[in-house]
Amino acid sequence: AQHIDELAKYLDPSRDLLLTYNGVRTLMSRYLLKRLDGTFFETPQYLWMRTAMGVAYAELKYGGDPITWSRRFYDLMSQLKLMPNSPTLYNAMTRLGQLSACFVVPIDDCLSRESDTNREDPECNFGIMDALRLAALIFQSGGGVGYNFGKLRPEGDIVRSTTGIASGPLSFMKLFDTLVDTIKQGGKRRGAQMGMLFWWHPDIERFITSKSGELKDVQLQNFNISVAIDDYFMQKALKGEDVYLVNPRECPCLYKTWGEEFVKCYEGCVEAIKAGKIRIWRRINAKELWDKIVKSAWDSGDPGLWNRDLANYINNEKLPGEVINATNPCSEESLYDFESCNLGSINLVKYVYDGRIDWDSLARDVQLAVRFLDDVIDVNKLPHDRLRKRVLETRRIGLGTNGLADTLIALGLRYDSPQALAVSNELASFIARMAVRASIELAREKGAYPAYKHGDWAEGVLPWTKHRERLEKFSSTVDKNSVEEYLKVLDAGYNDPRVRSVIDGATAVLRGYRALDGELSIDVSTIGIRNGSIMSIAPEGSRSLIAGVNxxxxxxxxxxxxxxxxxxxxxxxxxxxxxxxxxxxxxxxxxxxxxxxxxxxxxxxxxxxxxxxxxxxxxxxxxxxxxxxxxxxxxxxxxxxxxxxxxxxxxxxxxxxxxxxxxxxxxxxxxxxxxxxxxxxxxxxx
Ligand code: CDP
Structure with a gap:
């Protein structure tokens, strides 16, 4: 009680004045806790402190002082410098206690495993009804869900147990769509969903047009949809070559591999089709499929694309025997099955002074934000064992940014200019390097994430060096001009004296924290890292309203x-x-x-x-x-x-x-x- 008094005295009501009118409206409509009769239980400053305390509680487990950390987290949020994702603000210190914005839930090609324990099918670990039930629990707690429906056998395939005919991924997607209509997320907002399908799935064409043409504004309204593509498909599409669509039931290695292993598996399946060992579903020109995707996207915005090869390659967690097959609803997180997003964003506007960026404060706050998000993982109450196990295994966090447009305007730079790109590149690299440094320091203090030894971090590999390598070694061989044009624009930005004065001092700050690449690489391979994945740029739908920025x-x-x-x-x-x-x-x-x-x-x-x-x-x-x-x-x-x-x-x-x-x-x-x-x-x- 004494501690609570102490923290209560720490509240600074004058910080309410930092909120805009729409910010206050947003907080009042969904975030501030209410009594049963609808009257408010808290004010904005209480909300920040409740969240700070709820999260800082995690420090107790490691012998830390939750009071000090509560104050620090409170300062960061109440000054609108850090915005955790909405469920953290909704649910911190409440009975529900679920703090993640989103999840990926797998859907195996069977009805249920959890209620059919006699089943001995190795491909059935989490069936359609298991996923449906888990999705309901997640929506109830305020989270969104992404799924890949591509393990399900196509429409018209056989169902052995009933000698019936399978109804296919799309019909099951409708079930999940109806679920969302029925359950409002945490009573606060409607559930967001991502539905994905692999490009090679026999039902892909129907999937691509499932929200366009006559079906626009009608079907699957509670889904964003995306086609999971890869480099193999893209090259076939560019060359206009034919591909075969394959039944996942007959070729399960397709969803268990990526990159070269996937190509080997796919080519093996095609051989089997040609030899008449498995059924031909359809042979189609990859360019035709590509054009269909583009036409639908032009028509209605859906489907988007998700590059499964890139996501698996850049990801440093690398869980043995597992492949990332989907993203969360708005696709800022490519997640292993049962992983969650624990998002938080730094409000860039708060670090601009007189046309310059205060790199020192940004460095300090990025470290604090990483600690906050890591603490979220320890206090989070998740609605299923599988989620709990996975989230603690990888300790994934997603630090992002808010207010870039306002920041560029404050620096006098137009968004569509080489200068704006260069400053963004500098901000993004600075935040990523400081965040990795912070997570290394947390590993020193609290231990590396449990699956660390399997990941690329243990080899001292930094995700951004993989991005560069791919651009240079892969993309340049496909289309050198486009890659060079982009790099030239970026260079031109860096050569501008105005940009140089904005970024002046950033490298010195990184050096001061031993956050340059060489040092990070050595330390991450010797000390370890606390979080398997670290960065994520989310849409910031509600949080930008609260922070009052673009x-x-x-x-x-x-x-x-x-x-x-x-x-x-x-x-x-x-x-x-x-x-x-x-x-x-x-x-x-x-x-x-x-x-x-x-x-x-x-x-x-x-x-x-x-x-x-x-x-x-x-x-x-x-x-x-x-x-x-x-x-x-x-x-x-x-x-x-x-x-x-x-x-x-x-x-x-x-x-x-x-x-x-x-x-x-x-x-x-x-x-x-x-x-x-x-x-x-x-x-x-x-
Ligand atoms: O609302 P907030 O600003 O906290 O979140 P956001 O950055 O707009 O969205 C982050 C993630 O939250 C999305 O990718 C969704 O997975 C999830 N979300 C959701 O489940 N339901 C919504 N109505 C909005 C977002």
Missing amino acids: SSIEPLFAIAYIRNLSIGKLIEYNYTALRLLMVTKTLDGVTRRFVEEYGILPRDHPLANLLRTAHEIHWKWHVYMQVTWAKWNDSGVSKTINMPSDTPIEDVEQAYRLAWLLNAFGITVYRDKSKSVQVIYTGVKS
């Missing part, structure tokens, strides 16, 4: 816009842009009316370039920005490549190809107004 690494969506959320219709202005317009006295009546109508500045406005918005920025710059952050990431980057509604289909094709080539973990495009209902609309007059 979300994640996205450009301004618009200067004025309407956001339709379940909590109501929010009319929003980007504060950084608005402030700048006021300070420079360039918001006259005509400009204001233009902004309210279209959400953007008139072309001839003096700030029109600096304040460019998502649809004014060419898709290539969106992709460049995404891959720049991906380079320093070991799990995934969630970003929407926003395109104007009149974008031709060829642009989507090029964007998808470029993303694969430049090492994006995945890609999602969205053409404005391509669906009948979208969350955000530009302008505030509609």
Whole structure:
């Protein structure tokens, strides 16, 4: 009780003033705890402290002082510098206590293993109904779920036990879709889901068009869908060669391997098909399949792509005998079965002063954020043994960023410029290196994650050196020009004196913490590391609202816009842009009316370039920005490549190809107004 008093005195109500109106509205609608009669139990400062205490409790286990850590975590959150993912804020110190934003749940090709213990099928460890039940429990606790439906036998295949006919992955996806309609997440928000399918699955064509054309706005509305591609498929598609679709039931090695081993397995299956040993489902030109994907994505935004080879290659955890087959709902985390995302984001805006970045404070706060996320793992209450076991085995965290667009504006750099790319590259690399340093120090103090000895970390390999190697050794051989063009743009940014003054001091700070590559590589292989994976760029949907900044690494969506959320219709202005317009006295009546109508500045406005918005920025710059952050990431980057509604289909094709080539973990495009209902609309007059 004495400690609680002490912490209560530490609360600083003046920090409530850091919140914007929409930030307060968001907190009140879902985050602040309420009594049964609906009255509030806490204020924003209580929320930060409750979360801080709940998480710092983990320190007790290691003989640490939870009070000191509570204060430090509180300071970080209450100053809006660190935003943990929503379930951490919802559930810290509550009975539910589930703190992760998302999970990947496997679906084996059987109905149930958990309730059919007599079953002796080695391919059945977690059946469809087991996954459905677990998904329900996860939604109840506020998390989202990603699945790969590709282990399920195709529609029309045999079912031996009943001598019936299988209904295929799509029909089972509908079951999960209905589940979400029924269970609202934690009573707070609707469950987010990712449904994936391998490109080689016999039902892939139906999957690709399952949310487009006539089915747009109708089917699978509680799913994002993505095709799991790999380098083998991409090369076949570029060359326009034929591929065979294969039944996973007859070739299970397909989902148990990646990279060269996968190619060996696939070619073996094709031999078996040609020899008539297993059934031919379909032979199809890979380019036709690719065009189908692109056409659907152009039409409705779905499916996205996820590069399974890249995700498995970059991932440093490497669990023996296991393959990463899916991502979480918004694809910022490529996860092993039963792993979870424990996300937190650093608000970059808080580290800009007078056109410079305060690298010292950023370094300190990144370390604290890593400790916070690592503590989350120890106090997290997960709804299933399999989740508990896996999460403690890999101790994966996902540190990301928020407010990049505001930060670039504050530095006077337009988003679609070489300078902005160079500064982003510097920020991303700095944060990644400091985060790895922090996790090494935690390993020294509390021990490495249990599966450490199997991973690439133990060999001193850093994820970003793998990104570079792949770009140089693989992508350059496929399309040298595109790779060189991107690298040239980045170089041009670094050569600008303005950029050099912004990044001045960053290397010295890293050196001070022994966080340059050589030192990190030695230390990670000798001391160990606390967390199997570390970085992740999430969409920051609600958290950017709470922090009052533009979300994640996205450009301004618009200067004025309407956001339709379940909590109501929010009319929003980007504060950084608005402030700048006021300070420079360039918001006259005509400009204001233009902004309210279209959400953007008139072309001839003096700030029109600096304040460019998502649809004014060419898709290539969106992709460049995404891959720049991906380079320093070991799990995934969630970003929407926003395109104007009149974008031709060829642009989507090029964007998808470029993303694969430049090492994006995945890609999602969205053409404005391509669906009948979208969350955000530009302008505030509609
Ligand atoms: O809401 P918050 O800002 O904390 O999260 P986000 O960065 O927008 O999303 C992070 C992850 O949370 C997503 O990738 C989803 O897996 C999950 N999520 C969810 O399950 N349900 C939602 N309605 C929104 C996000």
